[in-house]
Amino acid sequence: VNDDPSQYMLTLSGTLRSPKVDFYPPFLMLMPVPLDVETEAVITIIPQDFIRQSQIRVKLPELELADGSRTCPFSVQFPEGRNIVLSSDGTANELTCHISFRSSKPMSFLGEMLFIDEEENRLLEQQTTVFSPYTHTWHCTALIKKL
Numbered sequence: 001v002n003d004d005p006s007q008y009m010l011t012l013s014g015t016l017r018s019p020k021v022d023f024y025p026p027f028l029m030l031m032p033v034p035l036d037v038e039t040e041a042v043i044t045i046i047p048q049d050f051i052r053q054s055q056i057r058v059k060l061p062e063l064e065l066a067d068g069s070r071t072c073p074f075s076v077q078f079p080e081g082r083n084i085v086l087s088s089d090g091t092a093n094e095l096t097c098h099i100s101f102r103s104s105k106p107m108s109f110l111g112e113m114l115f116i117d118e119e120e121n122r123l124l125e126q127q128t129t130v131f132s133p134y135t136h137t138w139h140c141t142a143l144i145k146k147l
Contacts, residue, residue, distance in 0.1 A: 017049040019121055021056075030101050040100040045115065047084045047092035054084045056095065059114040065105055073103040074113070084117070 024044045033039045045056065058076045065071060077098045084092050099113070114122055 019050045019054070019117060019119075020048050021115060022046040022048065028099060030099070035106065036102065036104045038100050038102040040098055043097050043099065045095040045097055047095070050084055050086060050092050050117075053086055054117040054119070056082045056084065057116050058097075059116060061109065061111050061113065063107060063109055065107065071103070071105075073101050073107070073109075075100050075102075076113075 022045075024046065028041050028043060030039045030041055047054075056078070060072050060074045060076065062070050062072045077100075078095060079098065080096055082095065084095070086092050116122055
């Protein structure tokens with residue numbers, strides 16, 4: 001500085017934070033329903049440590065049926081949008097997500113839905129969705145009541 005040939009050593013330190021999201025509730029259990037009837041649940045996505053705006057997309061699981069065919073009985077909607085928007089204080093808006101399931105064939109599922117941001121960060125791999133439809137429960141219940 002000012003033609004001073006002295007050398008300066010500058011040390012920088014910091015904390016690197018990766019974007020993540022929390023979910024409420026942390027696990028999702030969709031109610032059993034008869035075949036070809038839709039069941040739905042609502043979750044809240046709480047973004048944390050985002051340094052810029054982003055948009056969430058969801059990778060839905062594809063399930064293999066007993067006959068070997070594949071299907072995706074899930075659908076996802078974001079009624080207020082998929083965008084993570086940062087406020088002036090650095091916090092991000094919460095997102096509402098509707099997850100629904102409908103199947104014309106009996107099936108159950110225990111697995112993952114992946115929530116991914118624009119930079120391909122997999123924000124969640126442990127979100128568990130459970131669905132166990134009852135297709136014959138009504139008949140069994142009716143038989144039990146007759147006994």
